[in-house]
Amino acid sequence: xQTTVKRTPLNSWHxxxxxxxxxxxxxxxxxxxxxxxxxxxxxxNGAGVFDTSHMAAVTVAGSGAADLLQYxxxxxxxxxxxxxxxxxxxxxxxxGAFLDENGHTLDDAIVxxxxxDSYMVVINAGMGGAVAEHLQxxxxxxxxxxTDLSDRLGKMDIQGPAAAKILGAVLADPKAVxxxxxxxxxxxxxxxxxxxxxxVRLDDGTPILLSRTGYTGEFGFEIFLAPDKIQRLWERLxxxxxxxxxxxxxxxxxxxxxxGAVLPLSHQDIGHxxxxxxxxxxxLPFTADQTGFTKDFxxxxxxxxxxxxxxxxxxxxxxxxxxxxxxxxxxxxxxxQAIGTVLTCATDMGIGRHDGDxxxxxxxxxxxxFKAKGLCCGFVKVNRKLSVGQHVDIADNRRxxxxxxxxxxxxxxxxxxxxxxxx
Amino acid sequence: MKAISELNLPExxxxxxxxxxxxxxxxxxxxxxxxYAQDQLGDIVFVELPEVGSSFDKGEEFxxxxxxxxxxxxxxxxxxxxxxxxxxxxxxxxxxxxxxxxGGWMMEIKASDPAEREALKSKADYLEILKG
Numbered sequence: 001x002q003t004t005v006k007r008t009p010l011n012s013w014h015x016x017x018x019x020x021x022x023x024x025x026x027x028x029x030x031x032x033x034x035x036x037x038x039x040x041x042x043x044x045n046g047a048g049v050f051d052t053s054h055m056a057a058v059t060v061a062g063s064g065a066a067d068l069l070q071y072x073x074x075x076x077x078x079x080x081x082x083x084x085x086x087x088x089x090x091x092x093x094x095x096g097a098f099l100d101e102n103g104h105t106l107d108d109a110i111v112x113x114x115x116x117d118s119y120m121v122v123i124n125a126g127m128g129g130a131v132a133e134h135l136q137x138x139x140x141x142x143x144x145x146x147t148d149l150s151d152r153l154g155k156m157d158i159q160g161p162a163a164a165k166i167l168g169a170v171l172a173d174p175k176a177v178x179x180x181x182x183x184x185x186x187x188x189x190x191x192x193x194x195x196x197x198x199x200v201r202l203d204d205g206t207p208i209l210l211s212r213t214g215y216t217g218e219f220g221f222e223i224f225l226a227p228d229k230i231q232r233l234w235e236r237l238x239x240x241x242x243x244x245x246x247x248x249x250x251x252x253x254x255x256x257x258x259x260g261a262v263l264p265l266s267h268q269d270i271g272h273x274x275x276x277x278x279x280x281x282x283x284l285p286f287t288a289d290q291t292g293f294t295k296d297f298x299x300x301x302x303x304x305x306x307x308x309x310x311x312x313x314x315x316x317x318x319x320x321x322x323x324x325x326x327x328x329x330x331x332x333x334x335x336x337q338a339i340g341t342v343l344t345c346a347t348d349m350g351i352g353r354h355d356g357d358x359x360x361x362x363x364x365x366x367x368x369x370f371k372a373k374g375l376c377c378g379f380v381k382v383n384r385k386l387s388v389g390q391h392v393d394i395a396d397n398r399r400x401x402x403x404x405x406x407x408x409x410x411x412x413x414x415x416x417x418x419x420x421x422x423x
Numbered sequence: 424m425k426a427i428s429e430l431n432l433p434e435x436x437x438x439x440x441x442x443x444x445x446x447x448x449x450x451x452x453x454x455x456x457x458x459y460a461q462d463q464l465g466d467i468v469f470v471e472l473p474e475v476g477s478s479f480d481k482g483e484e485f486x487x488x489x490x491x492x493x494x495x496x497x498x499x500x501x502x503x504x505x506x507x508x509x510x511x512x513x514x515x516x517x518x519x520x521x522x523x524x525x526g527g528w529m530m531e532i533k534a535s536d537p538a539e540r541e542a543l544k545s546k547a548d549y550l551e552i553l554k555g
Contacts, residue, residue: 020424020465021424032465036491037491040491320468321469322494324494347491349466349491374468399494
């Protein structure tokens with residue numbers, strides 16, 4: 001069956017600006033415009049904008065919506081906010097995954113509590129149909145309506161320390177918008193007829209849903225709006241951000257930034273194996289003592305049984321050289337045993353090692369004369385638990401390099417910085 | 424990405440199917456990758472070249488060129504002994520992107536069989552490959 005490649009509303013803009021295009025998730029997307037390295041660094045030093053309209057979203061509405069999501073989504077919506085584990089409240093969002101009965105990942109997602117009995121679930125490109133179907137199939141008599149919003153929303157991300165300054169220049173009331181906007185919160189609505197739409201408007205009146213989230217590990221926002229409004233916003237942000245060296249960024253920089261931020265790529269770092277024993281335990285509803293789960297959800301029994309045991313670990317290399325991840329890759333332990341495969345192997349061009357320690361271009365304590373030459377980083381999936389600091393070799397059919405298991409890669413990331421410091 | 428008409432494809436070098444160029448300079452043949460190759464690869468961050476003195480056959484893999492995204496093999500455009508490598512690439516791999524035919528040259532080879540260089544493609548033939 002032949003499927004035509006889809007296009008986002010900004011497709012012509014990308015092509016007119018010389019982007020190197022490729023197919024991603026069925027969409028014709030920009031990999032980079034002129035330089036992945038420059039784009040990656042722009043997000044660490046100033047700001048970058050990303051066309052993310054290829055991502056999918058579904059809404060879940062009705063008196064049974066919360067219950068349906070509690071059953072299908074890994075995170076405990078009644079106990080997921082902050083160290084005191086408060087319930088998800090209006091204007092807050094949370095990361096987790098949708099699993100099948102084997103505990104394998106269907107997709108990861110962010111669930112937004114829009115208003116009473118109304119949620120938006122943002123998932124990966126091309127996954128709208130599958131996730132909507134999954135929710136629909138598990139309704140079990142609950143009162144909830146699931147709507148697939150694929151290709152009906154425009155979305156773009158602005159990420160980097162200057163993101164709020166730049167975005168503020170095009171908002172009607174930036175002071176009000178940025179007040180009380182912690183990490184993983186959101187305001188506004190895409191639908192102009194919703195009373196929530198007044199919370200965030202551009203200075204031309206366009207309503208947007210503004211979320212303090214992203215996929216780079218840096219400070220910034222995801223912006224949802226009507227597709228016919230996105231090009232104007234994109235161009236205005238590029239104009240407003242000139243003095244901050246704002247740069248349009250493609251998927252290659254998006255990938256290297258997320259890898260350095262230890263964020264998983266769906267269907268690559270999470271997938272057809274149990275969603276457990278990985279660097280993202282906050283996505284699972286663990287009890288305080290981490291021995292069990294606080295709620296029932298699809299996949300719970302499989303995760304508890306743990307018949308197929310895999311461990312996913314983040315790693316960082318010695319220098320920027322990497323290997324090709326995927327099927328042909330191997331992870332080899334100190335005894336020469338092949339213990340697994342490499343899921344992701346990327347180069348974070350904003351960091352490097354100095355006397356063994358990792359520094360970023362953004363590190364306040366970086367040594368004098370430090371130049372970030374780039375550092376190989378990613379994830380391995382192995383058949384035994386490894387420890388932070390442990391060395392393993394990773395290899396493809398050409399090259400073998402020694403890497404270190406780590407619990408973090410790029411230091412001094414800005415995602416969680418207080419808003420007051422960023423405006 | 425560059426349109427074919429925007430590519431820099433000098434007349435005075437010969438090309439391979441693997442998007443490399445080769446140019447006779449006195450006794451040796453100097454080689455590198457074409458403007459098309461560097462444009463497709465994007466930012467090059469590392470070039471792995473063999474030791475001077477090593478020998479390879481035509482078509483044999485001799486090294487790699489690494490971009491931010493991926494690691495790609497490099498193949499000998501002709502067989503022979505490596506007589507020089509471009510040391511500048513160790514500190515400035517971006518020379519391959521910015522100046523692929525001059526400052527970004529990769530290796531010099533003493534050809535084992537002069538006929539192999541004749542078999543390489545002219546600019547016109549290489550353009551035909553790019554046009555698909």
